[in-house]
Amino acid sequence: MTEPGNSWLKHHRLIAFYVLAFLLSWYPWLLALLRHTTSGPNPLGPFVAAIVITAATEGKTGLGVFFRRLIRCRFGIQWYLLVLLVPPLICVLAATITIGLAGSRQQTLRLPTPHEWSDSVDRFILIFFFIALGEEPGWRGFALPHLQKTFSPLQASFLLAPVWAFWHLPLIGNEFPWPIVPAFVISVFGGTLFQTWLFNRTNESVLIEMILHAVVNTVGAGLLFPQFKGTPLVVLWSIYAILWFAAGLSVLIFSSDRRTRQQLN
Numbered sequence: 001m002t003e004p005g006n007s008w009l010k011h012h013r014l015i016a017f018y019v020l021a022f023l024l025s026w027y028p029w030l031l032a033l034l035r036h037t038t039s040g041p042n043p044l045g046p047f048v049a050a051i052v053i054t055a056a057t058e059g060k061t062g063l064g065v066f067f068r069r070l071i072r073c074r075f076g077i078q079w080y081l082l083v084l085l086v087p088p089l090i091c092v093l094a095a096t097i098t099i100g101l102a103g104s105r106q107q108t109l110r111l112p113t114p115h116e117w118s119d120s121v122d123r124f125i126l127i128f129f130f131i132a133l134g135e136e137p138g139w140r141g142f143a144l145p146h147l148q149k150t151f152s153p154l155q156a157s158f159l160l161a162p163v164w165a166f167w168h169l170p171l172i173g174n175e176f177p178w179p180i181v182p183a184f185v186i187s188v189f190g191g192t193l194f195q196t197w198l199f200n201r202t203n204e205s206v207l208i209e210m211i212l213h214a215v216v217n218t219v220g221a222g223l224l225f226p227q228f229k230g231t232p233l234v235v236l237w238s239i240y241a242i243l244w245f246a247a248g249l250s251v252l253i254f255s256s257d258r259r260t261r262q263q264l265n
Helices: 004-011 013-034 045-071 077-102 114-147 153-167 178-201 207-227 230-253 258-264
Strands: none
Touching: 004 013, 004 045, 013 045, 013 114, 013 153, 045 114, 045 207, 077 178, 077 207, 077 230, 114 153, 114 178, 114 207, 153 178, 153 230, 178 207, 178 230, 207 230
């Protein structure tokens, strides 16, 4: 006989996951607010929440499926090339358009120095094993598969994106200045669309999502955005967000996924 509490949890596992993920992520920020200071979220919150809810609702079998997604790496090399090349290409394109709009005298794009390249390797490793590992198993490894049991990939993406964007609230006004917040939100929607397509095309691999997340943050936040200030930075973010949204929506719509196509009809 199923216990009433466990039955409720199984029927509301996504809600339970969201609540727990936010609590485990936001507690440093909430404590900082009480001390009148600032702090970002704990990136490991979604990962831990996904483990807890999966263990409580699906047991060892569910945990096995969950953790296998994290190490799933057997798919074509083209997918690795995709996640390594697409973020830099979008960054370069966004920067080129921004410079074209601002004028070459006002803004230029320089190549990273050897020291910056070296720092980027360290940054990538840190992001991969802390931020990407903390977020992707929760958003893509847990929430997305459960959403796609009921909704099309397109619908699931638009349901997950605002949750993921709102999760970044502790960073708003600090890491993300207010003028770029709208563009950041659009970029999250675009990234979610792209990542849903990637997840479905790589046999539900979370590993490839973690690599993409680490590349995006390393190239964008680490190398590109620091080169722009003021209005050019806002313009850059806006173009960057539009490009990601266009890329994500395009690949998801024009993929061979029947459920996505049916949703558009």
